[in-house]
Amino acid sequence: MKEKTLAELSALIAQKEISSVELTQYYLDRIERLDGGLNSFISVTQEVALKQAAAADQKIAAGTAGPLTGLPMAHKDIFCTQGVRTSCGSKMLDNFIAPYNATVVEQVSNAGMVMLGKTNMDEFAMGSSNETSYYGAVSNPWDTDYVPGGSSGGSAAAVAARLTPIATGTDTGGSIRQPAALCGITGLKPTYGRVSRWGMIAFASSLDQGGPMAQSAEDAALLLNEMAGFDPKDSTSIERDVPDYSANLNDSLKGVKIGIPREYFSEGLEGGVENVVQDAITEYRKMGAEVIDIDLPNTNLAVPTYYVVAPAECSSNLSRYDGVRYGHRCDDPKDLEDLYKRSRGEGFGDEVKRRIMIGAYTLSAGYYDAYYLKAQRLRRLISEDFSNAFSKVDVIMGPVTPNTAFRKGEKADDPVSMYLSDIYTIAVNLAGLPGMSIPAGFSDNMPVGLQLIGNHFDESKLLNLAHQYQSVTDWHRQAPAGIE
Amino acid sequence: MSLEKQDVEKIAHLARLAIDESAIPGYAEDLSGILDLVDQMSAVDTDGIEPLAHPHDANQRLREDVVTEENQRELLQSNAPQTDAGLFLVPKVIE
Numbered sequence: 325m326k327e328k329t330l331a332e333l334s335a336l337i338a339q340k341e342i343s344s345v346e347l348t349q350y351y352l353d354r355i356e357r358l359d360g361g362l363n364s365f366i367s368v369t370q371e372v373a374l375k376q377a378a379a380a381d382q383k384i385a386a387g388t389a390g391p392l393t394g395l396p397m398a399h400k401d402i403f404c405t406q407g408v409r410t411s412c413g414s415k416m417l418d419n420f421i422a423p424y425n426a427t428v429v430e431q432v433s434n435a436g437m438v439m440l441g442k443t444n445m446d447e448f449a450m451g452s453s454n455e456t457s458y459y460g461a462v463s464n465p466w467d468t469d470y471v472p473g474g475s476s477g478g479s480a481a482a483v484a485a486r487l488t489p490i491a492t493g494t495d496t497g498g499s500i501r502q503p504a505a506l507c508g509i510t511g512l513k514p515t516y517g518r519v520s521r522w523g524m525i526a527f528a529s530s531l532d533q534g535g536p537m538a539q540s541a542e543d544a545a546l547l548l549n550e551m552a553g554f555d556p557k558d559s560t561s562i563e564r565d566v567p568d569y570s571a572n573l574n575d576s577l578k579g580v581k582i583g584i585p586r587e588y589f590s591e592g593l594e595g596g597v598e599n600v601v602q603d604a605i606t607e608y609r610k611m612g613a614e615v616i617d618i619d620l621p622n623t624n625l626a627v628p629t630y631y632v633v634a635p636a637e638c639s640s641n642l643s644r645y646d647g648v649r650y651g652h653r654c655d656d657p658k659d660l661e662d663l664y665k666r667s668r669g670e671g672f673g674d675e676v677k678r679r680i681m682i683g684a685y686t687l688s689a690g691y692y693d694a695y696y697l698k699a700q701r702l703r704r705l706i707s708e709d710f711s712n713a714f715s716k717v718d719v720i721m722g723p724v725t726p727n728t729a730f731r732k733g734e735k736a737d738d739p740v741s742m743y744l745s746d747i748y749t750i751a752v753n754l755a756g757l758p759g760m761s762i763p764a765g766f767s768d769n770m771p772v773g774l775q776l777i778g779n780h781f782d783e784s785k786l787l788n789l790a791h792q793y794q795s796v797t798d799w800h801r802q803a804p805a806g807i808e
Numbered sequence: 809m810s811l812e813k814q815d816v817e818k819i820a821h822l823a824r825l826a827i828d829e830s831a832i833p834g835y836a837e838d839l840s841g842i843l844d845l846v847d848q849m850s851a852v853d854t855d856g857i858e859p860l861a862h863p864h865d866a867n868q869r870l871r872e873d874v875v876t877e878e879n880q881r882e883l884l885q886s887n888a889p890q891t892d893a894g895l896f897l898v899p900k901v902i903e
Contacts, residue, residue, distance in 0.1 A: 563869075625849065649884075660901055662899070682842055
């Protein structure tokens with residue numbers, strides 16, 4: 325059962341081979357039995373799940389079920405879930421019971437899906453290794469001495485270990501694509517504004533975007549069909565029709581132009597990763613695609629630019645955690661300033677504090693022009709690199725990360741080295757583009773991801789290219805040994 | 809860019825973060841390293857380039873100025889550390 329994709333499970337449910345309650349119990353049992361060694365879940369919502377599953381079975385019996393009715397899934401613990409703790413991986417929100425559902429949670433639930441639980445993540449989505457979580461590090465199912473990537477590391481590990489058929493994630497600088505690559509699953513970061521951010525706890529509001537983390541492109545399309553859409557409650561949500569993301573999966577790749585950025589294959593890219601990515605590009609050639617070298621000349625500016633924009637926005641967004649209305653509050657505050665400072669000092673971990681402080685510094689009087697405004701000017705140059713490229717090619721392809729998963733602890737004390745592991749993913753967020761990571765092979769027995777970058781709102785094209793690759797390869801069907 | 813102890817104290821105050829005295833040197837080192845990374849930006853001449861604040865270069869949509877929220881005070885205050893008679897309690901502000 326565990327090797328079945330969401331699409332295959334959907335067929336089993338439709339044919340009444342298995343009930344939603346049976347399927348839900350099967351995954352709850354797997355989590356119970358196997359997650360001790362992975363720590364991919366912060367909360368398992370067994371009661372909610374079995375109740376939703378029973379309701380789904382009634383819909384199925386009544387013939388009113390949709391394609392995803394009764395199928396289990398998990399939410400990254402950044403999405404507010406009514407009546408269920410929503411911690412964002414932080415001590416600050418350890419006691420926070422969300423009073424409402426995020427729009428994404430509501431949409432997925434309206435589609436009849438069953439929530440197994442809330443997955444682990446870097447604190448407030450700040451991290452690339454899932455080691456900054458208040459609830460402890462997550463292990464990579466391919467080798468538990470290694471990190472799963474981050475910040476959606478819990479969702480990636482849970483899908484890779486088949487503790488859930490599919491999960492949600494969020495991506496501010498690579499937080500869906502990087503863990504998807506490091507855990508050997510399929511992750512899609514949609515265009516900025518495509519998926520509602522209402523009820524998705526904010527990190528950097530001009531970058532954040534939610535998306536599916538799945539076993540296959542076909543599955544990612546199924547979940548994106550439910551997640552995407554205009555939401556009047558999110559002021560950055562785009563008013564634009566949602567296509568059927570499953571409709572174009574089987575389009576031919578003949579004549580599709582794939583751009584390969586030279587800058588993504590320069591120094592710093594590990595040989596084993598490069599070989600896998602080049603092999604994947606060869607596979608696309610065989611399918612009839614035309615491969616063209618392109619330049620994204622401002623690539624090396626993406627990380628510095630991001631580490632001004634993201635911390636500035638985070639310091640502003642996280643000012644809401646004041647120990648007054650919700651979240652952690654220190655004991656015996658002597659005055660209001662003491663209440664703010666100690667509640668925040670105790671509630672936030674080191675990485676969150678570093679980023680808040682960088683943001684407070686770069687936004688402080690006298691520094692704004694040199695940092696934030698400068699970064700926004702560079703952001704335009706980075707974005708124009710992509711628009712120039714998309715006047716020549718349909719899709720851009722390259723590595724997701726310079727290396728495969730690193731060992732736990734290896735980069736935990738060196739923030740800058742951690743930040744540089746996102747060098748190929750960050751520019752996509754600055755430009756608001758959709759990006760995907762799909763499994764393309766292994767280097768030293770650890771998974772390697774292939775990145776696909778599309779023009780704004782070209783999710784269907786990315787899914788088409790990913791699905792075609794997955795129709796001729798089986799990397800996405802490989803699961804870690806030892807997790808039976 | 810090298811931050812000193814008093815720089816970190818000032819930034820921590822601006823951000824309303826209590827930082828242990830013993831942790832300040834570590835933060836000074838980490839933040840200096842991040843600012844060194846960020847300073848690579850200054851190598852590029854950006855004169856005449858318009859800042860890009862929104863990835864689609866768009867403005868935020870405004871809605872009609874009408875009441876959309878219903879009163880859920882009790883529910884929303886159920887997460888508050890300290891309330892009384894529907895009010896959030898904080899330490900005394902005015903003597």
